[in-house]
Amino acid sequence: HHHALSDLNILSVLGRGNGATVYKVSDNQTGAIYALKVVRFGENVESVIREAEILQRVVSSEYVVRCLKVFDGGGDHGLCFVMEYMDAGSLHNILSKKKRLSENVISFIATCVLRGLQYLHALQLVHRDIKPSNLLVTMRGEVKIADFGASRVVAGPTSSCVISTDGACIGTCAYMSPERWDVGEECDGYAGDVWSLGVVAMECYVGRFPLVGPGQKPDWVTLVCAICFGENVESVVKMGSPEFVSFCKRCLEREWRNRGTVEELLLHPFVNKSEISGVEDFASCIASTH
Ligand code: ADP
Ligand code: MG
Numbered sequence: 510h511h512h513a514l515s516d517l518n519i520l521s522v523l524g525r526g527n528g529a530t531v532y533k534v535s536d537n538q539t540g541a542i543y544a545l546k547v548v549r550f551g552e553n554v555e556s557v558i559r560e561a562e563i564l565q566r567v568v569s570s571e572y573v574v575r576c577l578k579v580f581d582g583g584g585d586h587g588l589c590f591v592m593e594y595m596d597a598g599s600l601h602n603i604l605s606k607k608k609r610l611s612e613n614v615i616s617f618i619a620t621c622v623l624r625g626l627q628y629l630h631a632l633q634l635v636h637r638d639i640k641p642s643n644l645l646v647t648m649r650g651e652v653k654i655a656d657f658g659a660s661r662v663v664a665g666p667t668s669s670c671v672i673s674t675d676g677a678c679i680g681t682c683a684y685m686s687p688e689r690w691d692v693g694e695e696c697d698g699y700a701g702d703v704w705s706l707g708v709v710a711m712e713c714y715v716g717r718f719p720l721v722g723p724g725q726k727p728d729w730v731t732l733v734c735a736i737c738f739g740e741n742v743e744s745v746v747k748m749g750s751p752e753f754v755s756f757c758k759r760c761l762e763r764e765w766r767n768r769g770t771v772e773e774l775l776l777h778p779f780v781n782k783s784e785i786s787g788v789e790d791f792a793s794c795i796a797s798t799h
Pocket of ligand 1: 523524525526528529530531544546574592593595596598599645656658
């Protein structure tokens with residue numbers, strides 16, 4: 510039972526984001542290893558509290574990173590989340606070393622993410638920030654959804670996000686669906702998570718951010734054009750199998766009302782193809798990067 514920072518021994522830094530730092534820690538009593546995410550309250554106290562509330566609700570899926578404890582770090586530390594430690598880091602780390610993944614591995618990753626989303630959506634939660642650095646993995650080949658800093662509880666149709674203009678959110682905006690760029694458009698939110706999964710699947714296949722050309726810098730204009738008007742899917746994944754191309758097209762359907770839902774995609778022929786070899790293939794892929 511962790512109640513204070515002094516119960517934990519900081520071993521290393523696993524990640525640093527805007528307002529949050531994630532450490533690898535060990536429990537002074539038991540020696541058990543955890544990840545500790547410390548989120549400074551900063552200007553956005555509400556969003557920190559929201560992340561804590563959501564994390565305390567999403568504790569019974571094997572496809573969602575589990576939070577074991579939340580406590581106030583005291584002083585100016587911020588809110589502390591003790592989480593299960595994902596020993597192979599994020600899919601972003603894997604992709605930066607591995608470039609391209611096989612369709613079998615992508616199918617496995619997509620299946621895990623869809624099951625995680627099925628769990629979240631059933632709780633009326635939209636994640637809103639599905640991207641490689643928020644998908645965490647273990648050496649055993651497990652894949653889990655993490656980082657609920659942008660998540661929301663759905664209460665009826667919501668209007669889309671308002672984008673800050675400081676450019677700071679480009680990394681995340683790159684995975685954002687067309688309806689979320691369209692400030693006037695109402696949407697259910699769930700479909701946006703499916704879009705992001707489609708971008709991730711394509712990125713795993715081509716080895717780079719797939720919606721803009723290889724040499725292109727994804728500045729605002731390029732990005733918005735690519736997401737909202739681009740000929741993204743077919744041109745990029747034309748080498749893939751028909752099942753994979755079809756899966757990406759269902760995820761990246763521009764009109765959110767026509768996009769594949771999580772339930773539909775869980776029945777797609779690209780998904781659940783090879784449960785057993787999927788996890789084994791991914792585990793050996795991860796091992797080759799370490
Ligand atoms: P942020 O809100 O700053 O994006 P995240 O929760 O996404 O914070 O964590 C940032 C990074 O820290 C992740 O991309 C990952 O590399 C690492 N990380 C986060 N949680 C864990 C964990 N439970 N186990 C291992 N690494 C983690
Ligand atoms: Mg993150």
